Amino acid sequence: MIKQFLASSYDWLDARFNLTPLIEFMQHKKVPVHRHSVWYYMGGVTLFLFMVQVFTGILLLLYYQPGTDSAFESVRFIMTKVQFGWLFRSIHSWSANLMIFFIFVHMFSTFFTQAFKKPRELTWISGFALLMLAFGFGFSGYLLPWNELAFFATKVGTDITGALPLIGDMIKTVLRGGEEVTGGTLLRFYAFHVAIIPATFTIVLGIHLLFVQRQGMHEPDYMENLPQEKKKMISFFPNFLLRDALLWLIVLNILLFLAVFFPWEIGQKADTFSSAPQGIRPEWYFMFMFQSLKLLPAHILSIEGEVVGVLFFVVVAIIWLLVPFWELKSPRTKGMRPMTLIGLVGIIFILVMTIIGYLN
C-alpha cells in the first residue's frame, strides 16, 4: 500500500520534473575504494555538523535576545529555565567546535592526498572560503553570550584587524560598529552570525558540493594509472551514502555524549569596565595565532610586533589559498614530497603553539 503510494508519487513527480536522469546519475556515480578512502567521509561529517548547527541555531533564536542587558541573561534563561535548553545550547557549542575540527581534518587530508590538483582547483578555493566563513561563524558566535572571556577575545580579535595597513581601521570600525566593543558590536555580530554568514555559507557550500558531484571523487595517483577493471569502486547511491549515514549517527552519539557530560559553561557576564581576567583566550582554533602574537616582541625592525604577526598570517593564508597553483617539485627527501613536508611543518606549528597556549 505504502510502496504503491510512493511509486505513484514518484511517477507523478517524474512526469513533471524528469527525475530519472538524476537518480541514474547518482547510481552511476562511483566512489573509489583504497587505503585512504576513509578521508572521503570527513567532508560529509562536516556537512552533517553544519546541519546540526542550523537546526540547533534556529532553536536558540527562539529565546536569545541580543543586547548588553539581555544577551547573557537570555542565554542563562535558555540554560536554566527552558526545557532541554541546556542540551540544545551545549550541542550548538560542541557541534561548532567539532565542525571546525572536521574542517581541519578534511582540509589537511585534501592537502596530503593532493586532491586539490587540476581539475579541482576551484573546489579547494571554495573550501578555503568555507573555512574562513566557519572562522567567522565561530568568532561572531563566541561573543553572543556576552561573557567576560568572549568580550576580551572580541576586543583582541577585532583590534588585530586594525593592525592591517590602510584598510585595517575601517574594517575594525565596521566590525565593532564603532570605536569600541559595545552593545553595537554585539548586534552586528548577531546579524553576521544568524543572517549574513549563514546565507553566504549556504551559497558557497552549494557551489562546493556541486563541484564535488560534477567531478567525482579524487583518485590517488597510483589508482589513476590502473586499468578500469582493476579499480575497486562502490556506488555513491546507496552504498556510500549509507556508510555516510552510519558515520553521522556515530558522530551524533559522540556529540550527545559531550553535550550531556561536559555541558558548555556560560561564564561571567562581561563588564566593559573591568580588567581583563587571567586566562583570557580565544576558541582553540584561534589559539595558535593568539599564542604566536603573544610571543612576538613589541617591535621587529622598528615595525610593531603585532603588525608583523598579522601580516605574516595574511601572507600564509594567501599562500594556502593558492595551493593548487604552485607546487614544489624538488625530488622527495627521505621518501617525502616537499609539499607533504610543508603541510607537516604547518600542522606541527599549529599543534605546538596551541599546546603552549593552553599550558601558559
Added chain:
Amino acid sequence: MKRRRILNIILSGGLIGWLASVLYPVIAYLKPPKIAEANVSEVKAGDESQFSNNSGSIVKFGRKPVILVRTEAGDFRAFSAVCTHLDCIVQYRKDTKQIWCACHNGTYDLQGRNVSGPPPRPLEPYAVKVVKGEIYISQEKENA
C-alpha cells in the same frame, strides 16, 4: 557595427553606474555614525580613604576606562587602562607592583612605561589631584 559599440559603452557604463549607486549606500551604511560624546575632562574617582596603598582600580572616564593606582608610598597615579598592544583592560598587580595585562602578559611600570611583553607604547598618563581628601582625575598630561 559602430552603433552597437556605442550602445555597449552606454549600457556597460550604465551598469557600472547602477552598481556604484547600489554599493555606495550599502558600504556607507555599514560605517557606524559618530555619536556625539560629552567631552569629559575631569572625573571624581572617590574618597582618598577608599583606596588602600599598593592597590589599583578601574575608573570610568567618560566612555574610557582609566586605571588609578595608589603606590606603596601612598601616591596616586592614573593612566589609560587600555593596553597599547591589543586593547584589553590592564590591572594592577600587588605582588610585582606593576601594571599588567592578562591578555598577552604585557607589563608596564608605575610610570606607565611598557617594560616587558608585547605592548609597543606606554600607557597614556592622566593627571591626579587630591582636593580635600577627594581624588580628581583629569586629562591634562602630567608634567612629572
